[in-house]
Amino acid sequence: MSELHKFLFEGLPVRGMVVRLTDAWQEILARRASNTATGAYPPPVAELLGEMTAAAALMQANIKFKGSLILQVFGDGPVKVAVAEAKPDLSLRATATVTGGIAPDARLPDMVNLHGKGRCAITLEPAERVPGQQTYQGVVPLADEHGKPLVQLNEVLQHYMLQSEQLDTTLMLAANDKVAAGLLIQRLPTKGQANLAGSGEGSSQGISLEDRMGHNEDYNRISILAGSLTRDELLNLDVDTILRRLFWEEKLLRFEPQAGMLGPRFRCTCSRDRVAGMIRGLGVHEAEEILAERGDIEVGCDFCGKQYRFDAVDAAQIFTAPGDQQPASSTVQ
Numbered sequence: 001m002s003e004l005h006k007f008l009f010e011g012l013p014v015r016g017m018v019v020r021l022t023d024a025w026q027e028i029l030a031r032r033a034s035n036t037a038t039g040a041y042p043p044p045v046a047e048l049l050g051e052m053t054a055a056a057a058l059m060q061a062n063i064k065f066k067g068s069l070i071l072q073v074f075g076d077g078p079v080k081v082a083v084a085e086a087k088p089d090l091s092l093r094a095t096a097t098v099t100g101g102i103a104p105d106a107r108l109p110d111m112v113n114l115h116g117k118g119r120c121a122i123t124l125e126p127a128e129r130v131p132g133q134q135t136y137q138g139v140v141p142l143a144d145e146h147g148k149p150l151v152q153l154n155e156v157l158q159h160y161m162l163q164s165e166q167l168d169t170t171l172m173l174a175a176n177d178k179v180a181a182g183l184l185i186q187r188l189p190t191k192g193q194a195n196l197a198g199s200g201e202g203s204s205q206g207i208s209l210e211d212r213m214g215h216n217e218d219y220n221r222i223s224i225l226a227g228s229l230t231r232d233e234l235l236n237l238d239v240d241t242i243l244r245r246l247f248w249e250e251k252l253l254r255f256e257p258q259a260g261m262l263g264p265r266f267r268c269t270c271s272r273d274r275v276a277g278m279i280r281g282l283g284v285h286e287a288e289e290i291l292a293e294r295g296d297i298e299v300g301c302d303f304c305g306k307q308y309r310f311d312a313v314d315a316a317q318i319f320t321a322p323g324d325q326q327p328a329s330s331t332v333q
Helices: 021-033 043-061 108-113 154-163 217-227 233-237 239-247 271-281 285-293 312-319
Strands: 005-008 014-021 066-072 077-087 091-098 121-124 138-141 169-175 180-185 252-254 297-300 307-310
Touching: 005 043, 005 239, 005 312, 014 021, 014 043, 014 239, 014 252, 021 091, 043 066, 043 077, 043 091, 043 154, 043 169, 043 180, 043 271, 066 108, 077 108, 077 138, 077 252, 077 312, 121 154, 138 154, 138 312, 154 169, 169 217, 180 217, 180 233, 217 239, 233 239, 239 271, 271 285, 271 297, 285 297, 285 312
Parallel strands: none
Antiparallel strands: 005 014, 005 252, 014 180, 066 077, 066 121, 077 091, 121 138, 169 180, 297 307
């Protein structure tokens, strides 16, 4: 069962989380593999998307935000875009659009950043938008401050956290066809609280030396320990063993693990009403052209694979004002 574990280093300004996605991740892969139009993801794409899904779960669990966290990687390679979405209740979904061949040993630059145009975007979409509220989005290139391409997703996200949130962050990610897992270690600011919505610490003025990036000795020590975790260990060891192996000399304050309906799990938010709204956005003319050519309008959800079909009568109802529709029959059919 997929699970998320949170913990604090007692007496130190450092927190951590471990996520292991098993059934949730396997369902995402199985749904993609069952799609006859696309087939299964190539292994390098599946690994990237698994790391993104684990990272999205960690980042969503790390902030106080009532809405969706959407992690996207896009660029000029054969992977046009990869998306992982995490809801506040830790329900997850993910998808990727592949437009070209993927080499068996392809890495992030090969898939998304062939000519330096790759980008990583993190979007916070409020569940209930209030008047004047803006969607937060941060975008960074898939390169470091010197323009050197970053090879690993965790390097991209660590760079994002340093640039956008002004918080020291260590992130270890790994995925295969069975497990998508991640370890996050983050320095807590001694004053205020930074988060993905932009309330970071800002400039270094008025901040103590130990609160400045790279200067907290406790965080630096724990970061080195976290960085020693190998890919195989992250994928194959249980959480208790991982924490014991890395931090056996530290005092950890652990919280109740989140699993089952309270933990990470697959859930898609597509619906017939949302697809109808998308068709409405196409306009009457384009919808009629599709109907004339195909006889119906068929839309498949990239996340869960569910197919939605609308015939001419369905389409007419979409473009009919609510007040103009005939009352529904009370007969149960």
